[in-house]
Amino acid sequence: MKDRPEETSPTGALIRPFLDGGAGAGGQVNAHRSGNANRSGSRTGEPGPAPAPGTPNTSVRPFLVTAGRTASASDFPVETQVVVTSQGGTAAEALTFEYRDIVNLCGEPVAVAEIAARLSLHLGVIRVLVGDLQQQGIVTTYQPESDANDDVEMIMRVIHGLRQLS
């Protein structure tokens, strides 16, 4: 396992580790870790939120905009839909930067993950901010059904809709 060449047949020593007595996977996994870090950019490779001394960091620390709070009242799943309420639209003018950005983005239902991506903010930050806006009645959230996995009708609707696409 140790010196398994990359190009050899997978019928060689390659079988899932726990089926193979747990031997051997560690080295391979470590080898791939560095690859993944490279792919995801330098921020991914950092050990923690604090940048290395001397490293220029022009971006705002993620949780500065939430005043250090990392726990949201609601731990929204990433696909949770966020939409401005009818009274929330008028409140947007009084809001500060990130809050207003979210309100401006959510005239139509938008997923929490999509807000994070479009505003280039951490998912965790968005969860906190959306939780704030929801508490103030400015946005409403629609979380996925808790029993979506058991919802035969809904899964059939998704299948039907997907089959229409070509």
Added chain:
Amino acid sequence: MVFDSSAEPGSALPRRPVPVKILVAGGFGVGKTTAVTTISEIAPLTTEAEMTSAALGVDDGSLVPGKTTTTVAMDFGRITIDESIKLYIFGTPGQDRFGFMWADLARGALGALVLVDSRRPDDCFAAVDYFERMGLPFVVAVNQFDGVLAHDLETVRWTLAIDPAVPVIAFDARRFLSVRDAVLLVLEEALVRARSRRSGRAPSGPDPARHGTEPLPRG
């Protein structure tokens, strides 16, 4: 336009948004982002999330000195299914150190597509392990690079040692219909699972020891 969501609870909303999601998992460079790009109706988005091992349910992470905190990037896309349902497709960071990421993402997922590069099938072991443990329906899709498979599907199936009921298909992450059909297969697996649960006959989980009785060709 402002979406009218101010109605009282219980009143009929014309278009209550219903988000659903599936995951696309697999090792580095196997085509996750390509697949998401191919099927998504929007340019795929990337978000970075700070994840800690606490999300795994491994004790109280905030009190553990060796707590793992990692920033991971995930790509995702969207397909509007009808006036209320939106299907999100999340490409999950592929390596086992990101297992905690999957815990957050996998919550509520209908199923998963595990992408495999048949030249490097071991890259997806962590994903297969995880979805088996979760009991999440999944399909293994072997991505064809340059239109060819380095190894046939049965070889890949053997290597992954997955339950015979798990579909293993050939797949081209660049072709819309190929990705669509793979996603459909995931949903059909989810449907089978949902139906059997409804009828009270939960399907038995895969037996990890099953392959112990099979001949293990060694290289």
